[in-house]
Amino acid sequence: MSVDIFSSMTQEDSLLIEFDRFLGDMSKICSFVLDDENELKELTHILSQIKEIDKNATAYVRTYGVDKREDDTFFIYGDNLWLDTTIGVDELSELFFRYDEVDNPLRGIVPCYISSLEEESFDGLKYVLYNDGRVEDFSRLIMGDNLKKFKSLYWD
Numbered sequence: 001m002s003v004d005i006f007s008s009m010t011q012e013d014s015l016l017i018e019f020d021r022f023l024g025d026m027s028k029i030c031s032f033v034l035d036d037e038n039e040l041k042e043l044t045h046i047l048s049q050i051k052e053i054d055k056n057a058t059a060y061v062r063t064y065g066v067d068k069r070e071d072d073t074f075f076i077y078g079d080n081l082w083l084d085t086t087i088g089v090d091e092l093s094e095l096f097f098r099y100d101e102v103d104n105p106l107r108g109i110v111p112c113y114i115s116s117l118e119e120e121s122f123d124g125l126k127y128v129l130y131n132d133g134r135v136e137d138f139s140r141l142i143m144g145d146n147l148k149k150f151k152s153l154y155w156d
Contacts, residue, residue, distance in 0.1 A: 005127060005135060006074045011065030016082060016138060017129040019047065019059035026076070026129075032061060033079035033155040039109050046095050046109070050085060057085040060128070062152075081153040082117060084146070089114050092151055108155075117142075117150030 009015075022030050023040065034040055050057050061078035068074055083092070092114050100110045125138045142150070 006066045006068070009066045009126060011067060013065055013124045013126050015063045015066070015076070015127050015129060016060040016125065016141070017063060017076070017078070018131045019061055019081065021129060021131045022061040022076075022078065024131075029074050030061075030063075030076045030078070032077075034108060036108065039106055042099075042106050043109050049095060050083065050087060050092070053091075054085045054087050057083060057087065059083050062125070065124070079155045081111075083151045083153065084141075084149055085151060086149055087151070089116060089151055092153070111153040112156040114151060114153050117147055117152050 017026065017030070022032065023044075032040070034043060047057075047059050050059075060082045062080040062082050063076045063078040066074055066076055085092075096110045096114075099106050101107065122138070122142075128136050128138055128141050130136070
C-alpha cells in the first residue's frame with residue numbers, strides 16, 4: 001500500500017478498506033470501534049454467516065480521516081461497516097438480534113443501526129483498499145446498480 005495515498009488525504013477524507021485487510025496487514029495503523037478480541041471474533045463469525053448466505057458478500061470498514069502523527073506514522077479509525085450483499089436490512093438485523101440482551105457480554109457487537117447505503121453520505125470518500133492490495137477510486141465500486149446492494153452497519 002502506498003503511503004502516497006495517505007499523504008494526499010486530509011482528516012475530512014475517508015477510505016473503504018476490506019474488513020480482513022483492516023484487521024490484518026493494516027492492523028498496526030487501524031483501529032475498529034469494537035476493540036475487544038472476543039467481540040471482533042464474534043463479528044467475524046457473523047460475517048462468515050453472511051458469506052454463507054450470500055457467497056459474493058464483501059465487508060468493508062468505512063474510516064474516518066487518515067491522521068498523520070508527529071512521527072510521520074498514520075492512524076486510521078473506523079466505526080462503520082459497509083456490506084456489499086444481497087441480504088436485506090431486516091435479515092441482517094436478525095443475525096445480530098440474539099446478542100441484544102443486557103446481560104450478554106457480546107452485546108457490543110450489535111450495531112446502533114443498519115440501513116441501506118442509499119441513506120448514507122459519500123462526502124470525503126476517496127479510495128477503496130482491497131485485500132489483494134489493489135487501490136481504486138471509490139466511485140468505481142458503486143457504479144450502476146451496485147449501490148442498491150450496499151448496507152451500512154454503524155456503531156456509536
